[in-house]
Amino acid sequence: MVARDKEDLSGQQIGNYEIESHIAARKASDLFLARDVKLERLVFLEVLRTTAEEDENLAARFRRRMETVSQLKEPSIAVVSDLDITDDGFPYAVIDYFPGTTLADRLAELNRTQGPMPVIEALELARQLAQALGAAHAAGLIHHDLRPENIMLREDGAPVLIDLGLPIVLDPAAPGVNGPENEMLDYASPEELEGKDITRRSNIYSFGVILYELLSGHRPKLPVLPFDIFPQANMPKEEPLEEARPGLAGETYRLVRNCLWRQEWSRFETADEL
Numbered sequence: 001m002v003a004r005d006k007e008d009l010s011g012q013q014i015g016n017y018e019i020e021s022h023i024a025a026r027k028a029s030d031l032f033l034a035r036d037v038k039l040e041r042l043v044f045l046e047v048l049r050t051t052a053e054e055d056e057n058l059a060a061r062f063r064r065r066m067e068t069v070s071q072l073k074e075p076s077i078a079v080v081s082d083l084d085i086t087d088d089g090f091p092y093a094v095i096d097y098f099p100g101t102t103l104a105d106r107l108a109e110l111n112r113t114q115g116p117m118p119v120i121e122a123l124e125l126a127r128q129l130a131q132a133l134g135a136a137h138a139a140g141l142i143h144h145d146l147r148p149e150n151i152m153l154r155e156d157g158a159p160v161l162i163d164l165g166l167p168i169v170l171d172p173a174a175p176g177v178n179g180p181e182n183e184m185l186d187y188a189s190p191e192e193l194e195g196k197d198i199t200r201r202s203n204i205y206s207f208g209v210i211l212y213e214l215l216s217g218h219r220p221k222l223p224v225l226p227f228d229i230f231p232q233a234n235m236p237k238e239e240p241l242e243e244a245r246p247g248l249a250g251e252t253y254r255l256v257r258n259c260l261w262r263q264e265w266s267r268f269e270t271a272d273e274l
Contacts, residue, residue: 013037014086017045017094027145028058028169031162033097044078044095044162051089058167059091066093066165068139076132078152078162093165099155104148107213115217119248121157122214129159129207134271136164137200144168144198146206147187148213168198184219185209185238190262201264204274208259208267215252216244220260 012019017034023044024031032045046066052059063083070080082094110117117125129151136143143150144166152160189205192198212220220238241248241256259274261267268274 014045014047014092015084017043019045024149026150026163026166029062029163029166042097043081044097045092046095046163046166047086047090047092049090052085052091053089058169061167062091062093062165065141065167068141069165072135072139074132074135076128076159076161077135077164078160080165095162098152098160100153100160102149103151103153103159103210106153107148107217111217116245117214117217119215119252122211123252125157125159126207126211126214129161129210130271130274132159132161132164133200133203133207133274136161137203137271141165142168142198142200143203143206145188146203146210148210151210184221185260187219189264191264199264200270201267204259204267204271205264207271207274208256211259212238212241212244212256215248215256216241218244220244 010019010021014034016036016038018037020033020035020042022030023033026046028050029046029048032047034043034045035041036043048059048062050058066080066083069077070083078098079096080093081096083091084094085091107117116122133143133146141164143161143164145163150161150163152162154160186193187206187209189198189202192202209219220241221244222238238260241253255274258266258268
């Protein structure tokens, strides 16, 4: 049986998979490290928190999206190798394991040791991430929660989207447009934080916040004076990257700026264009 508190499943078995540890809590699922007891290999398990009986639509969307991901052949998208359902009705996906860490952990390590990521390394990581988003968008998939905590890095530093098959679930308790600290932009796009549908341009906004953080060492800071913030204006309100990290190429500054416009139509139209 799968407990409701999925963070306490170590040693339990789901199908052929014995849970070793809980890795991450998502909006609608939990990610586990598990061992395939038949093939003696490690795998990731993404387990939906809701049974098919409780929410048939959510379970169906989870399966459809994971099936789509399983067809993608993109190095920066994790491989979904199987789909099944637990004995007590929780849908789950089996994802090929690879050793690595999260981008959030990598950024935290850089901040402790050397400061912002080297520019070429940051742009190469961003290029691979944009390619993955382009492949996903072409298949009709929008990432539901694009942020460093949900991006894995292989041992060679290459990024991997491991939760792309998760359905979009809007969080009514989402923070305000300026993020929980009220001093920096949140990774979520303005339209998502306003409760609107997420689009591919929403992903591009989140990508822009991540790239800004890769290059500067922190998320975009907001102006100190409240009257400098005009939510209705089609202009970025964050501290310009030019101030946060001087000396980069003008094209790099334009790249970040054209991801972060508040109005969707002002951003890059597609991840391929980006």
